[in-house]
Amino acid sequence: MVPDINPFVLFFASIFTSNILLANFLGMCSFISISKDMKSANGLGLAVTVVLALTSMLNWVVLKYVLVPLNLLYLRYIIFIIVIAATVQVLEMVIDRVSPALYMALGIFLPLITVNCAILGVALFMQIRNYNFIQTVLFATGSGLGWWLAILALAAIQKKLLKAPVPAGLKGPGITLITIGFMAMAFIGFSGMLSVQ
Amino acid sequence: MVDTPAKILKENVWYSNPVFIQILGICSTLAVTNNLMNTVIMTVGLMFVTGFTNVTVSLLKTLIPRKVRMIVQTLIIAFYVIIVDILLRAYLPDVSKALGPYVGLIITNCIIMGRAEAFAQSNGPLLSFWDGITSGLGYMWVLMIIAFIRELLGFGTLFGFPVLPAGMTHWTIMVMAPSAFFLLGTFIWVAKSIMLKAEGGK
Numbered sequence: 269m270v271p272d273i274n275p276f277v278l279f280f281a282s283i284f285t286s287n288i289l290l291a292n293f294l295g296m297c298s299f300i301s302i303s304k305d306m307k308s309a310n311g312l313g314l315a316v317t318v319v320l321a322l323t324s325m326l327n328w329v330v331l332k333y334v335l336v337p338l339n340l341l342y343l344r345y346i347i348f349i350i351v352i353a354a355t356v357q358v359l360e361m362v363i364d365r366v367s368p369a370l371y372m373a374l375g376i377f378l379p380l381i382t383v384n385c386a387i388l389g390v391a392l393f394m395q396i397r398n399y400n401f402i403q404t405v406l407f408a409t410g411s412g413l414g415w416w417l418a419i420l421a422l423a424a425i426q427k428k429l430l431k432a433p434v435p436a437g438l439k440g441p442g443i444t445l446i447t448i449g450f451m452a453m454a455f456i457g458f459s460g461m462l463s464v465q
Numbered sequence: 466m467v468d469t470p471a472k473i474l475k476e477n478v479w480y481s482n483p484v485f486i487q488i489l490g491i492c493s494t495l496a497v498t499n500n501l502m503n504t505v506i507m508t509v510g511l512m513f514v515t516g517f518t519n520v521t522v523s524l525l526k527t528l529i530p531r532k533v534r535m536i537v538q539t540l541i542i543a544f545y546v547i548i549v550d551i552l553l554r555a556y557l558p559d560v561s562k563a564l565g566p567y568v569g570l571i572i573t574n575c576i577i578m579g580r581a582e583a584f585a586q587s588n589g590p591l592l593s594f595w596d597g598i599t600s601g602l603g604y605m606w607v608l609m610i611i612a613f614i615r616e617l618l619g620f621g622t623l624f625g626f627p628v629l630p631a632g633m634t635h636w637t638i639m640v641m642a643p644s645a646f647f648l649l650g651t652f653i654w655v656a657k658s659i660m661l662k663a664e665g666g667k
Contacts, residue, residue: 291642294570296492342551345569346543353536382539385492385573392566437658441488442650449646456641 270398275406278399282410285459288386289418290452295386299419300444308377309423313416315377317409319359320390323352324408327391328401348391353382386415421451470595477599483576484607485653490576495645497567497612501624504612505605506560510549510568512601515577518542519597522585538581539572546571576600611648615639 288294298312327348335341360378364371381387390411394404425447434443483489490511497503521541522529529537550568553561561568571577580600585593616622619639621629638644 293495293642293645294492296495300488342547345546345550345572346540348569349539349543349572353539382535385570388573389566389570392569396565435654435658437656437661438650438654439657441485442653442657445646445650445653449643449650452641452643452646456643 270400275402278403279406279410282407283414287414287418287455288411289415290455294389295384295415298380298384300441304426306423309419312377313419315381316415317412319356319381320387320408320412323355323387324390324394324404326351326355328404331395348388352387356382473596474599478603482603483600484604485656489579490574497564498608498645499615499619499640501612501616503560503563504608508605508608511571512598513549514545514571515580515601516594516597517545518577518581519585519593520590522581523588523590523593526586538578542577543572576604614648615644
């Protein structure tokens, strides 16, 4: 049942060749609205990576030891979402206690993450593709890093775009989407390197 | 301010279209637009979920404590998504397989949450239902156009039927991810330009 893929190959594949954002279109909403400056892009990228790694582990455990044995697979959407929301909430409180400075940097992004499709998407991919625990962790972490890389790159491009003469109708989201399109094309270039799935 | 059904329709389908004006909910669905059939199923599913979530939220709005309303709304959405998922798996197993995780991802589609929050919280159930359906419609026609172009050029088919002559070279790029971004970007450009022109003409 478990696919025979080296977890490390999966890790690199999820960063480059099947980037969660550029190949699977997940996490677009916050991606477009936050990618205006480097600093918040960085904060959000870090937050997404941490939450992805944590929730995917929890979701894997819940899936394997609760949902499958009890034959409640059809409840997975609700359960996954609850796990994600709860993790984000707890993480927010812990960060607030432990490091107020980090909270200032990440705090505002955490609630946004609950509705980030990338988090739920990774949980669902992990379930559909039957990954084992190690594969899940590396896949999730890789996806988070890939998302982070993509949002940083886009924020950097957006900075240059400010000075470019863009047609009135294309300003804003239009040009952002076309930029993402070019980035996606560039990432397709990696696809000869590894092929997974 | 009274919203009439006709006005809601116009707003949701064109003036504040969820896709090209509010840029909501593109996450889960750009991925399914390389095939018209999948797009239709996906958008109908979304329409169903948005409509019924709006009704439910509107009926329960006085019962839900403000502080936890986000999570309650999410659970309501998840409930309807599960119904869609089960229906798809029972009646259209092939489509369900092809859509994969994207059916579940309707939950995090920002359009639904956005409409529940912005409209259903402050309006009656019937109007809310109408608002949900029309938002779904606004979403549907944009995605249909994108899917039409992608399937026609990428596979030379429409709804699976071959349309273009067999000798035509398929544009592989249309099947892959970048084309979805380019097409949506171009679509936004065209729609915005038309709107800017209409404003300038006044």
